[in-house]
Amino acid sequence: MATAVMSASPAHVVRDALFAIARVEQVFVSSSTDGGISVLTVVGDRDYAVQKQIFRTEAEIIHSLPGIEVGFELVIRDGRPLDQLISPRGTLLFAR
Secondary structure, three states: OOOOOOOOOHHHHHHHHHHOOOOEEEEEEEEOOOOOEEEEEEEOOOOHHHHHHHHHHHHHHHHHOOOOOEEEEEEEOOOOOHHHOOOOOOEEEEEO
16 A cells, blocks of 8 residues: 655744754744745854854755745844834744
8 A cells, every 4th residue: 555755844943953942932924935945043142163063953954945045034132022123024934
């Protein structure tokens, strides 16, 4: 009996990968004009070890989504409310 293999949507790949990093507070995803996706990741404070982990995870996401252009932005709140820094765009994938 044949079984269907469903591939995860790009948003699910992004959400699952970045949710695994405990210090990531929020992730937004939006479609870009070229058919790719744009990912906005929010962390509460500057921590180079966490940033390094995020960058490695972003590389894994790109590898997991061949043929899809993926752009990333990282916002470091430094204790400030997010709405004082940027206007988040796209779909909220998760918030903690």
